[in-house]
Amino acid sequence: MRTLFTLVLLLLGGGVLAEGRVHEFTLGNGMRVIVKEDHRAPIAVSQVWYKVGASYEPDGITGVSHLLEHMMFKGTQAHPPGEFSRIVAANGGEENAFTGSDYTAYYQTLSSDRLEIAFELEADRMRNLTLLEEEFLKEVEVVKEERRLRTEDSPTSLTYEQFSAVAYRSLPYANPVIGWMNDLENMSVEDLRRWYRLWYAPNNATLVVVGDVEPRQVLELAERHFGPLAPEPVPPLKPLIEPPQRGMIRTQVRVPAKEPYLVMGYKTPVLASADAAWEPYALEMLASILDGGASARLSRNLVRGHELAASAGASYSAFRRLPGMLLLDATPARGVEVGRLETALRGEIERLREELVEPEELERVKAQVVAEQVYDLDSVYYQAMQIGILETVGLDWRLIDDYPQRIKSVTPEQVRAVARKYLTDEQLTVAELVPLPLPGAARAGERSVVEARHDG
Amino acid sequence: MMVERIGRAVALTLALLCSGGAWAGPVIESWDTPNGARVLFVGARELPMVDVRVVFDAGAARDGGRHGLATLTNATLSDGAGAWDADRLAERLDAVGAELGLGARRDMAWVSMRSLSEARPFEVAMESLEAVLARPRFAAADLERNRKAMLIALRQSEQNPGAIAKKAFWGAVYGAHPYARDGAGERDSLAAITRDEVLAFHRRFYVARNAVVAIVGDLERGAAEALAERLTRDLPEGAPAPALPGVAALERSDQRHRQFPSTQSHIYMGQPGMHRGDPDYFTLYVGNHIFGGSGLVSLLSNEVREQRGLSYSVYSYFAPMREDGPFIMAAQTQNAKAGEARRVMRAALEAYIENGPTEEQLREAKQNITGGFPLNIASNGKIVEYLAMIGFYGLPLDYLDAFTGRIEAVTREQIREAFRRRVRPERFVTVVVGDGAAAD
Numbered sequence: 001m002r003t004l005f006t007l008v009l010l011l012l013g014g015g016v017l018a019e020g021r022v023h024e025f026t027l028g029n030g031m032r033v034i035v036k037e038d039h040r041a042p043i044a045v046s047q048v049w050y051k052v053g054a055s056y057e058p059d060g061i062t063g064v065s066h067l068l069e070h071m072m073f074k075g076t077q078a079h080p081p082g083e084f085s086r087i088v089a090a091n092g093g094e095e096n097a098f099t100g101s102d103y104t105a106y107y108q109t110l111s112s113d114r115l116e117i118a119f120e121l122e123a124d125r126m127r128n129l130t131l132l133e134e135e136f137l138k139e140v141e142v143v144k145e146e147r148r149l150r151t152e153d154s155p156t157s158l159t160y161e162q163f164s165a166v167a168y169r170s171l172p173y174a175n176p177v178i179g180w181m182n183d184l185e186n187m188s189v190e191d192l193r194r195w196y197r198l199w200y201a202p203n204n205a206t207l208v209v210v211g212d213v214e215p216r217q218v219l220e221l222a223e224r225h226f227g228p229l230a231p232e233p234v235p236p237l238k239p240l241i242e243p244p245q246r247g248m249i250r251t252q253v254r255v256p257a258k259e260p261y262l263v264m265g266y267k268t269p270v271l272a273s274a275d276a277a278w279e280p281y282a283l284e285m286l287a288s289i290l291d292g293g294a295s296a297r298l299s300r301n302l303v304r305g306h307e308l309a310a311s312a313g314a315s316y317s318a319f320r321r322l323p324g325m326l327l328l329d330a331t332p333a334r335g336v337e338v339g340r341l342e343t344a345l346r347g348e349i350e351r352l353r354e355e356l357v358e359p360e361e362l363e364r365v366k367a368q369v370v371a372e373q374v375y376d377l378d379s380v381y382y383q384a385m386q387i388g389i390l391e392t393v394g395l396d397w398r399l400i401d402d403y404p405q406r407i408k409s410v411t412p413e414q415v416r417a418v419a420r421k422y423l424t425d426e427q428l429t430v431a432e433l434v435p436l437p438l439p440g441a442a443r444a445g446e447r448s449v450v451e452a453r454h455d456g
Numbered sequence: 457m458m459v460e461r462i463g464r465a466v467a468l469t470l471a472l473l474c475s476g477g478a479w480a481g482p483v484i485e486s487w488d489t490p491n492g493a494r495v496l497f498v499g500a501r502e503l504p505m506v507d508v509r510v511v512f513d514a515g516a517a518r519d520g521g522r523h524g525l526a527t528l529t530n531a532t533l534s535d536g537a538g539a540w541d542a543d544r545l546a547e548r549l550d551a552v553g554a555e556l557g558l559g560a561r562r563d564m565a566w567v568s569m570r571s572l573s574e575a576r577p578f579e580v581a582m583e584s585l586e587a588v589l590a591r592p593r594f595a596a597a598d599l600e601r602n603r604k605a606m607l608i609a610l611r612q613s614e615q616n617p618g619a620i621a622k623k624a625f626w627g628a629v630y631g632a633h634p635y636a637r638d639g640a641g642e643r644d645s646l647a648a649i650t651r652d653e654v655l656a657f658h659r660r661f662y663v664a665r666n667a668v669v670a671i672v673g674d675l676e677r678g679a680a681e682a683l684a685e686r687l688t689r690d691l692p693e694g695a696p697a698p699a700l701p702g703v704a705a706l707e708r709s710d711q712r713h714r715q716f717p718s719t720q721s722h723i724y725m726g727q728p729g730m731h732r733g734d735p736d737y738f739t740l741y742v743g744n745h746i747f748g749g750s751g752l753v754s755l756l757s758n759e760v761r762e763q764r765g766l767s768y769s770v771y772s773y774f775a776p777m778r779e780d781g782p783f784i785m786a787a788q789t790q791n792a793k794a795g796e797a798r799r800v801m802r803a804a805l806e807a808y809i810e811n812g813p814t815e816e817q818l819r820e821a822k823q824n825i826t827g828g829f830p831l832n833i834a835s836n837g838k839i840v841e842y843l844a845m846i847g848f849y850g851l852p853l854d855y856l857d858a859f860t861g862r863i864e865a866v867t868r869e870q871i872r873e874a875f876r877r878r879v880r881p882e883r884f885v886t887v888v889v890g891d892g893a894a895a896d
Contacts, residue, residue, distance in 0.1 A: 040502045041834035089753045090820040092827015141765030153718040256717050258611040294546035310608040334604040364550040371553020378835045
């Protein structure tokens with residue numbers, strides 16, 4: 001079906017589509033190299049993914065992966081602090097990095113004839129980072145500012161952070177990626193040095209390149225720059241399992257705010273942990289039935305319909321390293337009690353447990369998946385992201401191929417089955433943002449009375 | 457996670473067709489529809505998809521005292537149009553995987569559509585878009601719901617110190633000018649907007665001669681012409697929006713503090729900056745790129761973040777608009793450091809105005825901007841936004857082709873001269889929002 005569809009387009013459009021060719025290699029030192037061709041524009045994205053992130057961190061040093069990601073821009077013996085970014089910039093490149101629960105990744109997007117510059121710099125900082133104390137002391141302050149900006153001063157972020165912290169009994173997803181403030185306060189450069197030695201080695205990394213490149217040439221360049229790096233023994237990962245949740249968990253976050261907010265989550269399996277291979281895809285489908293487009297149930301019933309929510313969303317990912325949750329979040333509509341909104345959200349879950357979803361609803365989700373397949377090709381960055389995430393959480397990038405077919409084969413009965421099995425009150429966690437008073441609507445230029453601040 | 461890959465066998469066939477050759481960048485074609493809408497089109501046949509972005513001079517600057525009117529009008533466009541109510545319209549689009557987008561800022565309001573180019577999805581998407589543009593229902597219940605949602609969004613912005621600071625900054629820089637307001641509305645004005653006002657706003661501003669249609673994707677020129685005509689044929693011809701008042705330069709320094717119980721203080725400083733098509737545009741753009749517009753590499757970031765660890769996000773930019781948009785310099789830092797951060801930012805700017813960039817800084821900035829330009833036009837999604845911008849502001853059609861040359865032509869002396877002439881820190885608006893008590 002999919003093949004036919006593409007062929008027809010080729011005949012009609014006569015386009016020059018070379019996307020889709022994926023080549024994979026493994027260097028002698030164990031580093032994985034995955035190259036996907038996309039010749040639409042003379043650019044390429046290079047991403048280096050490490051199998052390390054917040055879910056690898058022991059208590060006391062939460063946030064160390066993210067802090068180390070910041071320090072990766074602070075120089076090696078060959079390149080003093082700041083020079084890395086200057087070289088990329090002067091070559092017309094765009095660069096950054098990101099840390100998640102399951103991965104840390106670094107990327108450059110640049111003209112495809114400059115790819116080697118990215119490799120040279122990434123190979124250097126994979127093994128030769130200086131980690132100067134003086135630079136660390138400044139950068140940890142930057143990260144604390146980042147935490148204040150993203151979390152401390154954001155009532156909804158604080159609510160989500162507390163939600164995760166109470167939901168997980170054993171899994172490290174309980175900890176925020178940016179780390180607890182106390183751990184940042186007590187972090188030392190030696191903690192980062194240890195973390196860097198443990199995880200930053202070619203055999204714990206995947207290089208993903210997507211763009212206007214010749215795979216053989218990419219491999220040659222990768223061999224030249226990454227090939228000589230020595231592999232290291234990487235610590236074996238202990239199997240982690242969340243003990244069964246035996247009853248609903250509730251928490252409140254009471255901070256100065258204007259509007260309430262609700263986060264709910266049901267413990268669910270991921271691809272690697274599910275009892276049956278179809279279950280995670282049924283959960284993906286279920287999340288889209290709730291929140292896949294403006295016609296999905298949350299928008300239709302709660303935002304329009306009964307007008308109980310100003311906004312409402314649902315999300316789930318089958319592609320994480322460890323089991324997570326099917327999440328719901330919502331802001332009540334004006335004048336609606338949070339409790340009423342929660343009842344309505346749980347009512348939508350109840351309906352999924354009781355009734356089979358309509359075939360038209362399934363068809364709409366499938367149509368969106370098929371269209372997104374095409375839309376995703378508009379971004380080399382996103383194509384690389386998909387490959388990098390799968391490889392780094394221990395799955396195979398070929399799952400990308402299977403996804404539409406897997407979604408297409410989900411049945412209404414399967415959606416009901418996963419709802420009945422996983423979306424139960426016993427496995428539910430609820431966090432509610434309870435707004436405390438903020439200073440009144442003072443105009444700029446006035447100094448209004450300082451209110452006591454509650455630390456929630 | 458949505459992931460995909462086109463089948464291997466097909467891709468191999470396709471690859472044979474892909475031969476090398478110099479990449480010329482997008483070729484922009486432009487024409488007017490019979491009733492006067494400007495069209496900009498780039499054919500991109502590689503992917504079986506089409507992006508359309510229709511922009512109107514119907515942003516918050518056209519609110520006319522009814523703050524929030526432009527946003528409310530725009531937000532309600534997709535809640536039912538022609539033969540379909542909001543639910544039916546959403547079902548139609550979701551059933552073919554089409555993506556409808558809406559938005560309004562100060563200058564521009566837009567409606568966008570992304571669709572597969574295959575006949576049936578394309579037809580459903582464009583038939584829907586045509587109705588959304590010309591025959592929105594503006595049902596009373598939908599307007600009421602969106603009005604309430606805007607009130608909630610307004611209150612949520614009041615729990616965010618950064619949003620409070622930004623709003624206060626624009627208000628102080630623009631005073632009585634329409635740019636003072638961000639389009640989110642105010643409690644009283646939102647409550648007062650009537651359905652008739654929304655209908656009148658739509659009638660006046662969502663008209664062909666006030667519209668630009670940008671199209672990028674898998675269709676031929678003839679099909680693009682037919683599409684543009686179809687999307688605009690039921691719009692009244694109307695007239696372009698009238699000129700906005702000019703923006704007055706600030707006459708004196710204005711410093712404002714707003715108490716807020718946050719751990720950080722948010723700092724915004726600046727003044728009116730430049731407009732699209734400004735004679736100093738490229739000079740100020742390159743000059744700011746070096747000073748505060750190039751992320752970690754910029755001078756401002758180096759002083760505030762790299763050297764002192766004061767802030768996570770520190771930057772400056774000119775926001776070029778129809779009339780002079782602002783020059784903004786911003787950062788956030790823990791309350792106790794707010795004074796230091798302000799002094800460092802101000803000193804960095806004064807030194808830059810005094811000295812200008814070095815030859816090396818200018819050379820590297822040019823390499824970054826021109827070398828990185830292909831990245832900015834490497835996807836249909838980015839190109840369609842460029843087209844809408846070029847059409848909306850009446851920039852020359854060779855804007856993209858000429859861009860590199862214009863950047864290369866900028867000199868050190870021009871940057872220094874333009875910054876001295878146009879950036880006046882002694883008359884800046886400075887807004888700080890945070891817990892001042894903690895700073896003392």
